[in-house]
Amino acid sequence: MASILTASRSHEVALQGAILFYGQGPGQFTYATAHRVEPDREGKPVIGAGSPLNRMALIHAVREVAQASLPKGEFLTPNVLSISPSAVTWWCPPAMRRVFFSCKELGKRSAVVPHPGLVFQASQSGFAVFALRGDERPVPGTALFEPPYFNTWDRGKICIGSAHVPKQIDVASIDGWEAGFFNSAFTHPNVGGKRVNDKRGAYAFWQDMLDGKFPEYPKHVLIPMKLTLADLIAGKLDKS
Numbered sequence: 444m445a446s447i448l449t450a451s452r453s454h455e456v457a458l459q460g461a462i463l464f465y466g467q468g469p470g471q472f473t474y475a476t477a478h479r480v481e482p483d484r485e486g487k488p489v490i491g492a493g494s495p496l497n498r499m500a501l502i503h504a505v506r507e508v509a510q511a512s513l514p515k516g517e518f519l520t521p522n523v524l525s526i527s528p529s530a531v532t533w534w535c536p537p538a539m540r541r542v543f544f545s546c547k548e549l550g551k552r553s554a555v556v557p558h559p560g561l562v563f564q565a566s567q568s569g570f571a572v573f574a575l576r577g578d579e580r581p582v583p584g585t586a587l588f589e590p591p592y593f594n595t596w597d598r599g600k601i602c603i604g605s606a607h608v609p610k611q612i613d614v615a616s617i618d619g620w621e622a623g624f625f626n627s628a629f630t631h632p633n634v635g636g637k638r639v640n641d642k643r644g645a646y647a648f649w650q651d652m653l654d655g656k657f658p659e660y661p662k663h664v665l666i667p668m669k670l671t672l673a674d675l676i677a678g679k680l681d682k683s
Contacts, residue, residue: 458488462496462504475501517614524581525676526614530566532676533617537578537660542653544593545628548646549653556652557660562587564599564675565612565620571599571680572624574665583673589666591639593629593649598680599668602633640664 458480465474476493477500483489496504517526525532537560544552560575572595573587587599594602601624608623609616632638632645641648641664648664651657674680 461490462501463490463493477504519614520617521580522617523614524562524672527676529568529612530564530678531612531614531617532562532564532672534575534580535561535563535621536580540625543626543628544630544649544653546593546630549650551628552653554653554655556655557657559588559591559660559662559665561590562672562675563617563620563624564680565608565616567612570601570603570608570620570624571675572601573599573668573670573675576662576665581672583671583676585672587668587670587672587675589636589638589668591648591664593632593645594627595638596633597635598670604630637666640666 460480461478463476463478464472465476466472475496477496478493479491480488481491519526522533522535523531524534535558538558539555540558541553541555544550560578560581562573562575562581564571572590572592574590575581575585576588577585590599590601594604596602603623604627606623606627609619629649637645639645639648670680
């Protein structure tokens with residue numbers, strides 16, 4: 444899932460100009476021209492005559508676009524752990540939340556069950572979730588654990604499937620990302636490593652959860668990942 448970090452703007456923008464690059468092959472740029480864009484008699488934008496674009500003018504144009512593309516200031520709620528131009532990372536404290544299942548082993552079931560503390564990250568490389576053993580807001584050195592859920596891959600990656608998630612990656616969209624995860628039906632454990640330390644397997648564990656066996660989340664089933672919150676924020680998840 445590829446997403447683009449966006450920032451809301453209160454003003455409209457219109458096509459003002461174009462930069463054309465020339466070269467001997469794809470991705471080989473040796474010359475550039477700047478062109479003004481003006482409407483024709485029918486009001487359609489037309490690229491006008493160009494003029495050579497020198498190095499300083501090109502750098503200025505790129506800097507202007509880069510500056511305008513930066514996310515604008517946002518109010519940071521206590522659950523936000525980190526924001527960057529490519530990712531938002533946040534925390535969910537342990538809580539009772541509803542889960543949905545739809546698979547032949549467990550049938551179509553829904554129940555409110557205990558969840559451990561969770562760390563979510565929405566980024567340009569995807570959507571991920573991790574479990575926490577503690578109840579407090581995590582700090583950079585906090586260890587992350589495997590997400591004990593179906594529909595997740597190794598390294599916390601979430602299989603989006605048909606879930607509805609926001610197109611934006613920003614603080615304002617956090618509720619939408621969480622809803623896309625919690626309101627979707629868990630259908631199967633994805634291939635890869637174990638998500639739950641239960642010798643009977645993931646289906647038996649979640650059967651007990653749905654039946655209300657645990658008044659609190661059983662933290663002994665959490666599996667460590669040899670990854671800290673600082674590693675996740677630094678992007679080491681994608682490099683490992």
